[in-house]
Amino acid sequence: MLGKLIKYEMKSQGFMYAGIYIVVMILSIVTFGAYKINTAMGGNPVFSTIYRFAVAGAVIALIVMFIITLVMSILRYRNNLLKDEGYxxxxxxxxxxxxxxxxxxxxxxxxxxxxxxxxxxxxFITGDLKYSWIKKLKMFMSAETDGTATGMVISGITGTVVAITVLYIIISIISALSTFYVCLDLGSLSYSSKGIMAFVWYIILYFVGQILSLIGLVILCIIMYGGNFMEVMQMPQSDAATIDFVKGTFIMAGIISVILIIVYNFISIYILDRKLNLE
Incomplete structure (x- = not known):
């Protein structure tokens, strides 16, 4: 049944997202065309200006695309489960x-x-449909060190770090959705001003998250430096130690996020199942 519900969700929003993606791609292709024309004209001021406006329009469209996705995720949850459609x-x-x-x-x-x-x-925007910049980035990240501090930092940026970063981004998206959903659920328990209460709960949970992050940072310092915070302050003097600390920070932040995701989803499901208030 979960698969059918997901299919229904995708189908009900598919037309809207298809329209958004078409607009974004059209603007990107227009930007690519402006880039080609500007290059052919040798950087003519008029065509350069047109190209800059095209880039700005495409970038704004991309930003709006992600904002719409977040807003729609919140509204769909609120309207379908916590308002009249919830019946x-x-x-x-x-x-x-x-x-x-x-x-x-x-x-x-x-x-x-x-x-x-x-x-x-x-x-399209960069005029690099072969994505050669990815190959260049990979070469940069795998560059051999020359014994300098910069070289040591580069050598520390490995595929593992990239994988952790991507995983952290995914966890962050799930964490954000879980937070918004639980705030809406907690706000729905109020018999009036549900929207305001959801916002209040968001502020409360935000500070809870910050406190837990601070506690996690302290725990990380204890694990890595035995509680010697002076060593933490002097950490920039050692590039290798800096990289290890950054990795540890990402991992600790990920662990805290996963814990909060589990707790928030448990609360949301409990409210939907036992404490639902659609009045």
């Missing part, structure tokens, strides 16, 4: 967990689609 959705022979995760998974899929469109757009 129908909650009569379906499916669990509260399925309803909850169908919204989240569908949103994650749309964010993944946004990223694919982003990569395609970058190819």
């Amino acid at each position: 129908l959705m909650h009569t379906l022979p499916v669990s509260a967990a399925s309803l909850h995760f169908s919204k989240m998974i569908a949103s994650i899929i749309w964010f993944a689609a946004d990223f694919i469109v982003l990569m395609l757009s970058i190819g």
Whole structure:
């Protein structure tokens, strides 16, 4: 049943997202055309200006695309599960967990689609459809060190770090959705001013997250430096230590995010299943 719910979510929003992606790609292709014309004209001021405006329009469209995806993820959850449509959705022979995760998974899929469109757009905007910049970046990251501090930093940026960064981005998206959803669920428990209460809960959970991050940083310092915070302050003197600390920070932040994701989703499902208030 979860698969059917996800399919319904994707289908109900497919037309809108298709329109957004078409607009973004058209602007990107127009930018590519402006780039080619500007290059052919030898950097003529008029065509250079047109090219700059085209780039600005394409970049703005990409930013708006991600904003719309986030806003729609929040509105779909709120309108389908916590407002009048919720009366129908909650009569379906499916669990509260399925309803909850169908919204989240569908949103994650749309964010993944946004990223694919982003990569395609970058190819058109930069006029580099072969994405040679990826190869150059890879060469830069695998550059041999020359014994200098910069070389040591470059050598520390390995494929593992890139993988951790990508994983952290994915976790951050899931964490953001989980936070927004639980705030809406907690806000729905109020019999008035549900929107305001959801915002209040967001502020509360934001500070909770910051406190946990600070605690995690302290724990990391204790693990890596035995609580010697003076060594942490002197860390920039050692590039290798800096890289290790940055890796540790990413890992600790990821662990905290995963814990919060589990807790937030548990609360959301519990409210949808036991404490739902659609009044």
